[in-house]
Amino acid sequence: MIITQSLQGEHGAINALLNFLEQRAPDASAEQLGLLADVLGAVLLSHATIEDELLVPEIRPFLPPAPGGPGAPTDHQIIAGLLRKTEETSDGAARRRLLLETVAETRKHFTKEETKIFPLTEREIPLETQRALAKEWALRRAVCLE
Numbered sequence: 354m355i356i357t358q359s360l361q362g363e364h365g366a367i368n369a370l371l372n373f374l375e376q377r378a379p380d381a382s383a384e385q386l387g388l389l390a391d392v393l394g395a396v397l398l399s400h401a402t403i404e405d406e407l408l409v410p411e412i413r414p415f416l417p418p419a420p421g422g423p424g425a426p427t428d429h430q431i432i433a434g435l436l437r438k439t440e441e442t443s444d445g446a447a448r449r450r451l452l453l454e455t456v457a458e459t460r461k462h463f464t465k466e467e468t469k470i471f472p473l474t475e476r477e478i479p480l481e482t483q484r485a486l487a488k489e490w491a492l493r494r495a496v497c498l499e
């Protein structure tokens with residue numbers, strides 16, 4: 354197994370959660386929306402941390418310059434910021450709008466990774482490294498690979 358396969362598998366599982374949130378958000382109370390945001394945050398932040406720690410250091414030299422310049426927030430930071438705002442507001446309508454915006458940003462970000470970042474990784478990073486990163490991923494996620 355290589356690291357991009359591990360991360361794509363996580364995207365697949367997270368997509369099920371995104372679908373669930375979109376189904377539940379229209380009729381959810383402010384309190385329920387807060388809980389849904391907490392769950393999404395727990396899943397997304399752990400996924401982003403793994404990518405930031407395992408994948409980003411390897412792939413950074415091959416990435417084009419960030420469109421907003423070197424100090425611009427990353428997609429992960431933008432999504433974390435949206436989640437923070439969702440949790441900070443107590444207004445139900447604002448929470449719903451922010452939660453659904455977070456879901457939409459996450460989908461956009463996954464597509465970018467799956468169509469650009471992951472293929473770049475598979476092209477540029479030595480296969481041995483890609484396999485070693487998948488082993489480290491399995492260790493952190495408590496998944497048996499063999």
Ligand SMILES: [Fe+2]
Nearest residue numbers: 401404462466
């Ligand atoms: Fe990501």
Ligand SMILES: [Fe+2]
Nearest residue numbers: 360404463466
């Ligand atoms: Fe990802």
